[in-house]
Amino acid sequence: MATANVVTPQxxxxPKWYQDVVAKAEMADNGPVRGTMVIRPYGYAIWERMVAEVDRRIKRAGAQNAYFPLFIPQSYLAKEAEHVEGFSPELAVVTVAxxxxxAEPIxxxxxxxxxxxEYMAKWIQSHRDLPLLLNQWANVVRWEMRPRLFLRSSEFLWQEGHTAHASAEDASAYARRIHTEVYNDFLTNVVAVPTFLGIKPPSERFAGATNTMTCEGMMKDGKALQMATSHELGQxxxxxxxxxxxxxxxxxAHCYTTSWGSSTRMVGGLIMAHGDDRGLVVPPRLAPTQVxxxxVRDGDDAVDAACASIVEGLLASDVRVSLDRGRxxxxxxxxxxxxxxxxxxxxxxxxxxxxGVVNLVRRDTGEKxxxxxxxxxxxxxxxLETIQADLLAAATQRRDSQTVEVATVEEAIAAAQTGFARLAWDLVTPEIEKQLKGEALTVRCLQRADGSMPDHEKEAGLTCIIAKSY
RNA sequence: CGGGAAGUGGCGCAGCUUGGUAGCGCACCUGGUUUGGGACCAGGGGGCCGCGGGUUCGAAUCCCGCCUUCCCGACCA
Structure with a gap:
């Protein structure tokens, strides 16, 4: 029988669908201060799974976790001109304590x-101290004009990696390694969101970076979401x-440094990449509860016993399983x-x-x-493995069918209304970028013709992806 | 920060135009009947009407300021 919508149909x-899912799946609430976010237990459980998977990959890549303070002297920001200019508008500053x-704002x-x-400078003396590979899990604050739960909040949780190397080549190679072996691997194989890997155009670069790389995912409404980013900071x-x-x-000699981050925004990406009109859809490898x-009926001893034994059997096979206690x-x-x-x-x-049977029901297809x-x-x-693979396949198919090769800026603008447009990068001048901005579009990333990541935006024959974005 | 919309029990809304201190649906509590795709009956509890000021004998309702939320821009992980 047809039932009333539980959430607003996509x-x-x-946007209303997204808010409904965040609220009804009990993932997060708005905090009392504009732009802040209360992450509820279920949302946090998903984040914890992301942390576990990303952290494992970071450590596999050789970086170590550390923790640096929440409060930074304002003078530190000012030391790198582009950096301070880029971040000034979104800083929260403590002037009274x-x-x-x-005397000096914090x-x-x-x-x-x-x-x-500052501390790398203190700890590094010799080439024997290099590379220095650090990561921290922390909260950061960027005052946002237009907050959205998970996607853009004034305070959010993330990991930020920071490394120092003896050569530009070594720094570049490491940043690229993180980008592919940590971020892209995690997003593709765990979150089941296919990404376009590429470099950002100079206009979209991180403040103070010489190169910024991105993992761009496509959401179900055809908009792009930057799901992780890695920077070469040069010297x-x-x-x-x-x-x-x-x-x-x-x-x-001066070191070459890198930085790279992924945040609670990925939770928003998960929701919008797989969710449907019945709510959230979590890929098995990510899910806090897989089964x-x-x-079906309360108070039936045989049923209760069967439930308990099935739970036990799944637990013994390392499946993350819960017994429904719903009312x-x-x-x-x-x-x-x-x-x-x-x-x-x-x-x-x-x-x-x-x-002697029970009914297995897939969330992604509804198949019983x-x-x-x-x-x-x-x-x-x-x-579970089938579902994992099918979710990635479906997301990939959707992304590819909504990504079109275009030959002109006008075609790109048209195509980007519903998905991604691929256009020759040499057609995009700064004036064209301005025009795109007027259409609420940005160049999400630059790629080689074969889809691989360029070394530099001046390489010949690059294409760019143009889209609306979050 | 600019332009628009809105804030009334947990959620969604009506009431506001034409001032007289609140109502509906869902949710919640108790009891009972139910349970294979959002169950039903009966009885209950819960609201400083976003916050502050003003007008008035009297403000959810009119006026001013602020806060918050949503949408569209500018900015961003």
Whole structure:
């Protein structure tokens, strides 16, 4: 039977749909101060899974975690001209503390290049100290004009990596390694969001960087979302903070530094890349709960026993499983489960159980399969991998079908209304970029013809991706 | 920060034009019947009407300021 919409349909109002999902899947609430965000347990559980997966990959790439302070002397920001200019408009500054006006205002970190640069300078003496590979998990503050839960909040959670190297080549190679082996691998293989890897045009570069790389994902409304970013900082910060080392030849030289980050914005990307009109859809490898087991009828001893044993069997196979404790009718509980996007639901009912089977229901397709109780674990674990692959395939298919090659700026503007436009980069002058801005469009990234990442925006034969973005 | 819309129990709304201190649906609590796709009956609880000021005998309602939210721009992970 047709039921009333639980959330606003995507086709009716995509932003409203997004807010409905965030609220009804109990992911986050607005904080009391404009732009701040309360991350609720379910939203935080998803973030914790992201942290675990990203952190593992960062460590595999050789970086170590550390922690630097939330408060940064304002003078630090000023040391790198482009950096301070880029961040000034969004800084939160402390001018009074301990009941007294401060002699030097303190900035709440918008990012930590400056403090970390100061300490890198202190810790690095010799080429033997290089590369220095650091990462921190932290909150940062960037005052936002137009906040949106997860996508753009004034305070958000992220990891920021900061490294120092002896040569430009080494720095560049490491930033690229992080970009592909950490970010792209995580986004593709765990979040199941295919990305376009590329470099940002100079106009979109991080303040103080010589090169900025991005992972651009496509949301279901055809808009782009930068899901992670990596920067080559050249010697800009090394010069500003005197990060110098002595080479094996005994000469001193400035380091080359990099920085790279991924944030709670990825949660927003997850929602908009896979969610549907029933709510959230979480890929199995990311899901805090991969399988939810529910009794179709309460108070039936045989059903309860079967549920318990299925949960136990899945746990023993390292499946992240929960037993549904929802209240109310069957339909209500199913609706709530679907809102949360658990990849697989096991419905245990007395009638099926009498036949020795239970019902496995995929969240992504809604497909139901009756499975003998004895086969639940093997079927479920296989299905989880299928769902993971299918979500990536569907997202890739959607992205590719909504990405069109165009030959002119006019065609690009038209195509970018519903997706991505690929245009020859040499057609895009600064004037054209302005024109695109007037159409609410930006150049999301530059790629080589084969889709790989260029070394530099001046390479011949590059294409660019033009789209609306979050 | 510019342009638009809006803030009334947890959520969604009506009431405001034509001032007389609040109502509906869902949710919640109790009891009962239910339970294979948002159950039903009965009985309950809950609102400084965003905040502050002003006009008035009297303000959810009229006026001013601020805060917050949403949409569209400029800015951004």
């Amino acid at each position: 086709s009716e109002d995509f 301990g009941g007294e006006e401060l 900035v709440v970190r918008p990012t930590s290049e400056t403090v970390i640069g 800009n910060f090394a010069k500003a903070f005197d990060i110098v080392f002595q080479s094996d030849a005994g000469e001193s 939810i087991v529910m009794a 109310g009718s069957f339909g209500r509980r199913v609706t709530d489960i679907e809102l949360k996007g658990y990849p697989l639901r096991v419905e245990v009912g007395p009638r099926d159980l009498a036949e 399969t009756l499975v003998p109780v004895a086969d639940v674990v093997t079927t479920a674990t296989a299905l």
